[in-house]
Amino acid sequence: MSDAPIFARLDSRALIAVGGDDWRGFLNNLITQDVTGLAPGEARFGALLTPQGRLLHDLFVVGREEGAWLDVEAAHREALFRRLAMYRLRAKVTLAADDAPVSALFSAEPGSVPQRPGGGFWAADPRLPDLGWRGYGAAAPAGAVVADEAAREAQKLRLGVPGPADWGVERTYPIEADFDLLNGIDFKKGCFVGQETTSRMKRRGTIRTRMLPIVFEGPPPPPGTEVLAGERRAGEVLTGGPGRAMALLRLDRALGADLTVEGRPARAEVPAWMTEAVAEASG
The missing domain is CATH 2.40.30.110 (Aminomethyltransferase beta-barrel domains)
Structure with a gap:
């Protein structure tokens, strides 16, 4: 089997660009992940929950020099955009759709992680090292095998990593979907939407x-x-x-x-x- 890394464009994902003076505090009060110390080029995994604590939208917050990207389900980008706009109120936060493509670079062999590519914007997948790298507006690196998104889904299934098609919308609690084991919940960060139910499940x-x-x-x-x-x-x-x-x-x-x-x-x-x-x- 070739040890060349696999590059797959993730057409199921889309981006929301977040900026403004208050973007960190705005997100921190809403989502399951702490973004106060997020560095440019770093990605953190999390979710926006319902007030009752069920999964509404998963997301990756990707640090940029100014602001961040939210890497979200393409099918639900508009719904999430409206939800964030509703919460924004008077916060100094800008929200805009960004059509840069999202991609993944990973190895077919468990335990083998490709080196960080030299060109383009890449962030380590924060869930598991085996999941490799997430690319934003990035092209396939030289020597990579270009595959479709089904190859990425097959890799996730081999690793036992669930995805949005497994947890759905407003059906599942994030701990049931293993968000706590995949670095998707920061229990020390303070308040977020749905925190009470999530923290109670953890304390049990x-x-x-x-x-x-x-x-x-x-x-x-x-x-x-x-x-x-x-x-x-x-x-x-x-x-x-x-x-x-x-x-x-x-x-x-x-x-x-x-x-x-x-x-x-x-x-x-x-x-x-x-x-x-x-x-x-x-x-």
């Missing part, structure tokens, strides 16, 4: 449900298909591909159990980056 100590991969033979079951442990419901299938899918699982029922989906044998697989948290939950 044991998280009962999380997203993690399941493996099986054959094509992926449709989203929403029940995952069973014997006759008991252990969770539901989210998105996936042949032989592997993300699922929202009850850890106490799914871990180490003989599972089935559509009558087919399946098992939960715990990615290395989740091992400690899952062990605590099952202990």
Whole structure:
């Protein structure tokens, strides 16, 4: 297998440029991530939640020399733009759509991370080192294999990293979607929208449900298909591909159990980056 890095343009992502004297405080009071010390060229992962604490929009805040980009779902950029404008009030904050393309540079081999490219604007993906680099208005580096976004989604599935198609809008709590394990929530930063529910889930100590991969033979079951442990419901299938899918699982029922989906044998697989948290939950 080639060890050349893979470059994929992420057409599902789009940018909002944020600026003005108050942009840091404005974002800090809204999202799950602390951006007060964000440096130019650095990306931080987070989300805007509903007041009830459910995921509304995921985002990466990417530091620039003046202000930041918000790297968001393209399909929801306008909705997020309107939501931010509603919260802005009298804050000295500017918001504008930016059509620079978003891309990813990563390795096909787990544990192998490409070197930072020399040209263009690149930021390390803050969730996991294996996720490589996120590019903004950047071209494919010399020697990179150019692929489509499906290659990136396949890599995320191999790593057990959920995405927007798994958590949806106003359906899921961020801890269920592993945001706390993927550097997506700063519990020390102070207030943000939905903080009370999020902090309460964290303080309880044991998280009962999380997203993690399941493996099986054959094509992926449709989203929403029940995952069973014997006759008991252990969770539901989210998105996936042949032989592997993300699922929202009850850890106490799914871990180490003989599972089935559509009558087919399946098992939960715990990615290395989740091992400690899952062990605590099952202990």
